Amino acid sequence: MAVRHHDTLPLGQRPPLLRLSHVDKVFGGDVVALRDMTLQVNQGDFISLLGPSGCGKSTALRIISDLMHPTRGRVEWEGGQGQGDLGVVFQEPTLMPWATVAQNVWLPFRLAGKSYAEVKDDVLEVLRLVGLEKFLNAYPRELSGGMKMRVSIARAIVTNPRLILMDEPFAALDEITRHKLNNDLLQLKAKIGCTVIFVTHSVFESVFLSDRIVVMAARPGRVLTELQVDTPYPRGEAFRTSADYAAHARRASEALREAMGEPA
């Protein structure tokens, strides 16, 4: 797996990857799900979209992944988008229950017409990265919630995508598993150097994981402000208890309260 390490560059010096320009999404002629969203995503960024329900976070992800077309505005990939450029992790693990772990991870390649033999090494490598190399032939029902989510992450990174979209992937997990997967996700990102857009409701998760937090407001869904978390990676348990973390969390909480229309 080729490793890109733009995330070691300072935020302002990273090469661009994707740009959303003045994106609007209107449903049924009058429900504005997203208004005038402009966002430049640079290579190596870990961006969290943080906001209350109905702020258009998931709509933005669906537009970026081309599952939905914007009513107005554009999404442009630097150098155009190729097959395998995008990996997606949903809130649910979204595994095929009839397929083994290896077959689930093989899926993006399989749909690109590649046989298992051709990509077996890649599949094994990502499963090793998420710590599931011993569960190649297990079926999803044999795995815990956390393990299923790891398989889902392995599937998202197996094609070495330029961008990974994660839509509240850990929201349904217990606190302990969520913390562990947050740590593991950062380690994984450090190893493969990918770019991530991560949707979350959690201030703490967004501060721990990202270097850019895009705070969004609802009715209509829109970008309210962007915060930068300049604490360098790697971030571990020590960061969670640092004054730096608390300060960032306070800023993000205030922005979120503002997004929800409450006094800061």
Place this chain on the structure above:
Amino acid sequence: MSLADDRGLALGGTRDEDEIRRARAARVERTAKWALPLVIMVLAILGWGWIVTANEIPHYILPGPDRVWDSLVTDWGILLEAAYLTGWITLVALVLAVVGGAGLAILFNQSRMLELSFYPYAVILQVTPVVSIAPLIFIYVDSKIAGMLLCAWLVAFFPVLSSTTLGLNSVDHNLRDLFRIYGANRWQRLRYLQLPSALPYFLGGLRIAGGLSLIGAVVAELVAGTGGIGTGLAFRIQEAGYRLNIARMFAALALVAAMGVFIFAALSLLSHLLLRKWHESALSREG
């Protein structure tokens, strides 16, 4: 990344009272599952024999189980030949129902316009009783075999069609999105996503279709008569009725019932084998 936390720890060798009670209840249920119906059958046969003997019921009104058994043994050659024909019609009709029902479901799924055009007619065919269609079929279809197959097929294909259609449309929406994001074409979506998703639904429909194709075959035989193509079990029942050979009627009926049970058991086994590794319906769960 260690997975020990994800898997939990087991305290080796410790079993509490609850667990022992649950295991005992499970053991009892496993035995009762086959033993109780068997006991009921033996009791029913004994009761039947007793009623016939105690009331001195003549055998041309109600033969005792011993006479039915005798008939089963002495007429075994005739009955087996009849069972072979009925079984053959049932099986071929079921295969055609699977091909037709699942094939139509896939066609409907691929083209909404086709579904809108033809689905109502599939429903009409299903809700019209086959007994009322069968005489017409035998007027227009020269071959008795083809007519019988058509009758049995008409009853059996609908459950396969409707269950498979439901299955093909019941794909997890996130998986559907995932396939779109990865640029899956229509064929890949059908093969890797919709068909496996529809499999449990299809197998449910197949189990119903198995029983219905036997019903269809029996009805078709009753309507078709002999016509020089050999005689099936339904015809043997009718024929024995005319001759007041009630024991043979019961013997042939027992064979029809046994055939139905065999079809259901075989299809349930098939379903279990295909789903046992992943589908909720085939998984055993702890108490």
